Amino acid sequence: MVGMKLAIDFGSANLTIFAENKGIVLCEPSLMIFDKYSGKPIAMGEEAKKMRDRLPASMVEVVPIKDGSVSDYDAACLMLREYINKICMGRLLKPAVLMCVPGSVTALEKKTLIDVLTRAGAGRVCFVEEALAASVGAGVGIRDPKGILICDIGGGISDCAVVSMGRIAAEKSVRVGGNDLTKAIRDYVFREHGIEVGPGTAEEIKKTVGSAIFRTEEICIVAGGKNCETGLPVLFEITSTEVYWILKSYVEEISDCIRSVLESAPVELVTDVAETGILLCGGTANLFGMDRCIEWSVGLTTRRAQQPEDSAALGLGKLWKEKHFLELNGYVFSSSDEED
Template structure:
């Protein structure tokens, strides 16, 4: 009865603290927060920092802040770069996620990239505790994404998941609820945006903002040709004259701009395949590779990986939310959580 009572009023949360986006899944509900990982801070007359906005409201300020306000991306390549801002942002999200649910501080499951250092893990634990958690469990993001993608991770067979996030690409081979091999590279969607900015600067002497570059990537970007040439007018600032100007960019140019970054992702997958034990490799030949993370939405990334590996490749449903969905599922399966939680 007590357990049932507690379960009913439980306010436990699962959080995917990503380089680009932070998402929260509330036990017994679903994803209740999905916001960019951005914090806007201002300084008062004493010089002390004050958070003036987080998430979407803060992202809109990136590149547009007046003096005195700074829009910060507090995560870099999947790890905390600005502890104070991350804690403040989590406190805000946890508070609004908890709302009127439950009376006690929540227990929280949070994803960390595979292969991060002890110091980086400790920073995440501390940030979540500082933000108001009663107890913190860490799980590796590729494991969470595999669960969220409905892969049969508890079975004795090889499952390969590739999570292409904003700051990292993580490849993992999972069997019997454990990671058999994993590889994590600091390449993802944000490197693609930077590559577009560099390309346009070099070719057109035009400076693009981060948000414009991301928009270009989503609208025109691809990993391999789709046979249809698309165009888009983009606006920025002329490097030489310093005045606003616009140029028309086409999808072939954007693919060229992204080629190097995309090849690093392909390389990370190949590297992992080469190091997968033979029995599990045979399973992957049958089951294929599953893509998750926002970068999986890059047009034809699956097609390119299929061509380059000769294996079946599919993008899971709603790939950007796979990791938080998987962590959310673990909230209800304590025996599974015990097996997959990292120390």
């Protein structure tokens, strides 16, 4: 039996795995819970996310990937091994992996990722820039000559690139993503309301009343937290206007990143982008009004991909069918031993 072909997007917020001929077979939060004293893993993925706001003192939350690179080697190996084993059950040969990485990835970060994948049971590995993978997943053809600007706004990083004919002509990334927005909401509620909220509650606030544009019709949400002075449980109200002001500077940083990619792109491609516009991918592209905010701020037509959070994994899945094209363009499959 031959080894499987997998496409892996191991992001700061989610781990998504695509298997050849099957499509997306796994999407789990990139999160693990360990026992603080024994160091044993207690939970990972969705189960860990459900537990994270209610952890006893004996447990600790660990994020395997932060801002696009490995932040906890053992947790990253454990998570990947568990899920790769589940997907490749019964296969004798190791799976070959196409994995996306931020455009700003360093050689050392790639080496660490190859080691992690090898320890997790993968065979040969090839890396593709996340923005390129996302563009393909969002429907941009690798033979389309017209340039288009892609911005993948994930959990930890926003990757912007001008892509043409399946190649990156200019790229820039900024370490701002949905996790920063969630943290900014937690910090604000603590500072201004004197209330501590868990990351899950802050994320819920972001998704429900968060906005990249000023909402003329204000909405609000009632959330629960802990009064910092009394330690007692408390309900509080937070409005879309408050959250808009909390998130504003972060969204501006993403717009600035898009503008600076355009500045560094070749003139013909910039002219193309004036026609083709900006395509937003990544989970944070779902933030209310993100497309309109970027359109107003950069002055170019902006649209959101159909499944923004899955674009990169779907694109890697499509790129598996274009292996020859990848090899012609300098993408190589290698294993941990060949790297040494």
